[in-house]
Amino acid sequence: MGSGHRGLARGFWGLLGRDMSFLWLSAAVFFELLATGGFVVYIVKQQKWVFRTSYWILVVGFVFHTTFLGFRYYSLGTAPVLNFKSALSFFSWSIICAYLVFQLKFRLMVLGSFVAPFAAFLMIVSTAMPWIEGPVKPIYKSLWFTVHVGTIFMGNGLFAIAFLAAIMYLIQEHQIKRKRFGSFYPRLPSLATLDGINYHSLIYGFPFLTVGMITGSIYAQYALGTYWQWDPKEVWSLITWLFYGALLHERLVAGWRGRRAALMSIFCFCILIFTFVGASFLLGGYHSFESLVAR
Amino acid sequence: MKIVNIGMNHETAPVELRECLATEPDSARKALASMRDLECINEGLFLSTCNRVEALFTTQAANEAKASMISLMSKLGNLPKESFLSSLYCYEDRDAVRHIFRVASSLDSMVVGEPQILGQIKEAYGQATKQKTSGVVLNRLMHRAFHVAKRVRTETEICEAAVSISYAAVELAKKIFHALEGKAVLLVGAGEMAELAAKHLVANGVSKTVVANRTFERAVQVAQQFNASPVSFEEVGAQLLEVDIVVTSTTAPDYVITYDQVKHALKRRRNRPLFFIDIAVPRDVQPDVNELQNAYVYDIDDLKGVVEFNMAHRQQEAISAERIVEEEVVKFERWLKTLEVVPTIVSLREKADSILQTELKKSRVVLGELTPAQRKAIRILTRSVAEKLINDPILYLKGKAGRPSLNMYLDVTRKLFNMDEDNGVE
Numbered sequence: 048m049g050s051g052h053r054g055l056a057r058g059f060w061g062l063l064g065r066d067m068s069f070l071w072l073s074a075a076v077f078f079e080l081l082a083t084g085g086f087v088v089y090i091v092k093q094q095k096w097v098f099r100t101s102y103w104i105l106v107v108g109f110v111f112h113t114t115f116l117g118f119r120y121y122s123l124g125t126a127p128v129l130n131f132k133s134a135l136s137f138f139s140w141s142i143i144c145a146y147l148v149f150q151l152k153f154r155l156m157v158l159g160s161f162v163a164p165f166a167a168f169l170m171i172v173s174t175a176m177p178w179i180e181g182p183v184k185p186i187y188k189s190l191w192f193t194v195h196v197g198t199i200f201m202g203n204g205l206f207a208i209a210f211l212a213a214i215m216y217l218i219q220e221h222q223i224k225r226k227r228f229g230s231f232y233p234r235l236p237s238l239a240t241l242d243g244i245n246y247h248s249l250i251y252g253f254p255f256l257t258v259g260m261i262t263g264s265i266y267a268q269y270a271l272g273t274y275w276q277w278d279p280k281e282v283w284s285l286i287t288w289l290f291y292g293a294l295l296h297e298r299l300v301a302g303w304r305g306r307r308a309a310l311m312s313i314f315c316f317c318i319l320i321f322t323f324v325g326a327s328f329l330l331g332g333y334h335s336f337e338s339l340v341a342r
Numbered sequence: 343m344k345i346v347n348i349g350m351n352h353e354t355a356p357v358e359l360r361e362c363l364a365t366e367p368d369s370a371r372k373a374l375a376s377m378r379d380l381e382c383i384n385e386g387l388f389l390s391t392c393n394r395v396e397a398l399f400t401t402q403a404a405n406e407a408k409a410s411m412i413s414l415m416s417k418l419g420n421l422p423k424e425s426f427l428s429s430l431y432c433y434e435d436r437d438a439v440r441h442i443f444r445v446a447s448s449l450d451s452m453v454v455g456e457p458q459i460l461g462q463i464k465e466a467y468g469q470a471t472k473q474k475t476s477g478v479v480l481n482r483l484m485h486r487a488f489h490v491a492k493r494v495r496t497e498t499e500i501c502e503a504a505v506s507i508s509y510a511a512v513e514l515a516k517k518i519f520h521a522l523e524g525k526a527v528l529l530v531g532a533g534e535m536a537e538l539a540a541k542h543l544v545a546n547g548v549s550k551t552v553v554a555n556r557t558f559e560r561a562v563q564v565a566q567q568f569n570a571s572p573v574s575f576e577e578v579g580a581q582l583l584e585v586d587i588v589v590t591s592t593t594a595p596d597y598v599i600t601y602d603q604v605k606h607a608l609k610r611r612r613n614r615p616l617f618f619i620d621i622a623v624p625r626d627v628q629p630d631v632n633e634l635q636n637a638y639v640y641d642i643d644d645l646k647g648v649v650e651f652n653m654a655h656r657q658q659e660a661i662s663a664e665r666i667v668e669e670e671v672v673k674f675e676r677w678l679k680t681l682e683v684v685p686t687i688v689s690l691r692e693k694a695d696s697i698l699q700t701e702l703k704k705s706r707v708v709l710g711e712l713t714p715a716q717r718k719a720i721r722i723l724t725r726s727v728a729e730k731l732i733n734d735p736i737l738y739l740k741g742k743a744g745r746p747s748l749n750m751y752l753d754v755t756r757k758l759f760n761m762d763e764d765n766g767v768e
Contacts, residue, residue, distance in 0.1 A: 094496070223517060224632060226644050228651060233502055237520035238615065302612025305636045 068122070071115035072136070076170050078108030079143070082159075083167040090160035090234055098156045105163060109147060112140050125187040126196040131327065135173035137196075138323070139166045141204030145248070149208060153244060155236055161211040191266035199259030203319060205252030206291070209245050210316035213309035216241040220306055242304055245312055253295050256288055271333075280334030283322035290315045343384070343681075344404045345479065347438035348411055348430060349396020352452045355429035362419040363395040369418055370466060373397065374473045376414050382407040385477040387484070389445075389466040391459065393452050398442055400479050408432065439483065439674050443667045446487040447494035448501070455500040455656045460491045482677065490670045497666060500659040508539040510648045511619045511640070512546050515587055518617050518638060526550035528585040530578055530599075531592030532564045536621050539589050544568060552585060554578050556592070582607035582616065589619045590626035598626040604637055619645070679744035686752050687736050689761050694728040 085101025116137065119127035127133045146162040149155075186192075219235045222228055235241070263284075264274040275281060294311045297303040303311070327334060350360065363369065370388045377386035377399065386399040395415075401407035412430070416423045433441045444450045448459050467484045470476040476484070495501050512522075519525055527548045529540050532555060544551060551570035554577060555561035561572035573581060582588070582604065592598055599618065608616065613636045620627040620641040632639040640648075702724065712720070735755060742748045756762055 219517070223514070223638055226640070226647065228648070232517075233499070237517050239518065239520040243520075302614075304613045305615065307635060 068115055068118045071111050075108050075112035075115055076174055078104050079167050079170055082108055083163040086160040086163040109143050123183050126193045128196050132173050132176040135169050137200055139169035141200040142166045142207045145204035145208050157234055186270045191262055195259055195263040195266050198255045202252045202255030202259055205248040206316055206319055209248035209312045212241050212244040213312045216309040249295055253291055278333050280326045283326040287318050287322050290318055343400055345400050345435050345438045346404055347398045347433040347441050350429045351394040354431055359426055360395055362421055373418055374475050378475050380410050385480040386475045387466055387470040387480055391462045440671045442487050443490045443670055446491040447663055449660055449663055454660055457501055486674050493666050494663045498659040498663045500656055500663050507645045508542040510645050511539050512542045515617055518615055522547035524549055526585040527587040528581050529553045530590040533591035536589045536591035552581055579603055583611050587617045591621040592626050597628045601628045601630045604631045605634055683739045683743050686755055690732050693759055694732050698724050698728050
């Protein structure tokens with residue numbers, strides 16, 4: 048009887064917990080979509096109050112998103128990235144996080160009009176996926192795992208900013224070079240600013256990726272007994288790391304900048320996305336989401 | 343009461359005429375002082391810039407006021423009336439309001455959208471308030487004008503794009519380098535337009551200027567104007583490593599700066615961007631340089647293209663600006679019309695108040711000694727009875743403001759309440 052009560056209570060709290068986290072997530076998605084709408088209006092209308100409002104709506108969405116992730120972390124006992132749905136949501140969160148930090152430094156209003164739609168897109172894909180949840184294997188309930196995932200995603204978020212800044216750079220550079228000014232010309236910032244954002248996201252993102260890979264391999268040793276086992280995702284992460292490393296090297300040593308650096312960071316980001324999506328779904332291996340849940 | 347605007351601008355009057363009226367910086371103050379002395383002018387404002395001289399005033403006798411304003415202008419500019427009468431424009435009421443709104447929003451300027459005019463109007467208004475020539479109507483009108491100008495500036499893109507070649511060059515430089523502080527500019531050859539561009543760049547923060555010329559003496563001469571350092575023509579190649587912006591305007595028949603030279607320089611300067619402003623005809627910078635990454639070349643035709651594009655854009659935006667002005671003119675007129683009912687409302691209140699005072703005085707003897715609380719209660723009682731009685735007529739009159747039937751209602755009200763004492767009780 049007593050144990051039955053306890054079971055019922057756990058079921059109740061579990062259910063409530065799920066409902067609560069669903070509530071946080073819905074609020075996060077709602078506010079992030081609202082902010083995206085605001086940022087799109089801002090880039091068309093160019094009114095400061097529209098930006099300020101959208102910015103604060105995004106902050107509210109971000110707070111809800113953080114609460115949701117915290118809630119999930121607490122209920123799962125580990126970082127909520129064990130299926131593609133959660134991973135996308137976490138990716139979106141880290142992009143917004145990187146943007147909010149950058150906004151404090153660069154105060155570049157138009158960046159939001161690129162970042163918010165991108166983050167919102169990931170969130171829409173994430174919410175459209177079914178909520179499947181298996182029991183969490185105890186090996187994931189490790190601090191190493193959380194650090195590994197956290198740093199990798201922070202790096203990914205920063206690289207996403209670099210990617211978006213590179214696209215903005217190419218649009219703006221094209222207009223200046225071709226001497227044909229479209230409606231983007233007055234709305235986008237200077238080439239120097241865009242290149243600076245690309246550079247800074249790269250220089251901060253790369254250490255995160257590096258730390259993420261190192262902690263990952265330490266965690267692999269701790270959980271699986273080997274630092275490196277040529278798993279497809281490991282290999283592709285290494286390729287991504289090498290490309291970003293090459294870009295950083297060229298920037299720092301050979302003085303790459305501008306168009307070439309922008310193109311390269313777009314290329315690098317494509318590899319990163321392939322590592323994130325392709326290597327998980329197409330190539331299998333122990334990093335793939337099926338195996339994360341199934342085993 | 344009429345609002346009248348009389349004056350001349352760059353379209354109606356040649357510069358010879360305008361400068362006669364705007365010679366001394368003190369002329370606006372003098373004009374205001376004379377306007378204040380004129381009986382027929384109630385409130386006045388005098389605006390005098392290099393592109394326009396105009397007076398804005400309110401009056402009860404429009405024709406008399408106009409005539410005295412014209413003779414004031416002729417005295418001020420030491421000009422016979424006939425010489426400028428044909429260059430004057432004159433607007434009244436709705437047109438005058440629209441005109442001042444358009445002037446403040448820079449729709450009436452020579453370069454549509456130029457930002458200085460608003461500051462000049464604000465200054466003229468400041469002077470009018472200081473001289474106490476502006477009153478209820480002008481205060482309201484000018485504040486609305488500033489509001490319209492702000493709306494036009496924020497809701498349209500009329501002020502955004504550069505419409506002169508040197509300004510366009512500065513804008514482009516800012517789009518490439520973000521801030522010009524700490525950047526260096528190299529002036530190759532010296533032409534008037536190149537010097538103007540350099541001056542604009544320096545005014546916008548460029549911190550170092552270098553001047554190169556075929557004849558070194560000329561370089562030294564030009565350099566003195568900018569507080570710049572002169573270099574010989576052979577050093578141009580080396581200078582490409584140091585500077586960020588290059589303005590060329592030599593009369594050389596072939597390219598002074600070549601593709602290979604820039605390519606080499608870019609490598610040496612680790613791809614820090616280089617911006618070439620080529621004002622020379624024939625061109626000084628090999629056009630292919632624009633194909634190099636991180637090098638941007640704008641020749642005179644490109645810059646003209648930018649300016650033309652911006653001009654066209656401004657004209658486009660001016661259409662929506664005119665709509666904003668029209669909206670605000672209607673709003674102002676509505677306010678102006680409520681002014682017509684104000685005197686009647688005021689005298690209605692005064693009448694009620696005077697009845698109240700007399701009746702209180704009469705009753706004081708009968709009421710005898712009262713405590714302060716009782717006195718207060720009686721005051722409140724009588725006042726609220728009076729106010730409630732006249733409240734509905736007042737609301738009714740306010741509602742009729744601007745209607746053609748208003749005058750009839752005003753007349754009836756004055757008769758009903760016997761406000762014009764002369765037609766007393768028969």
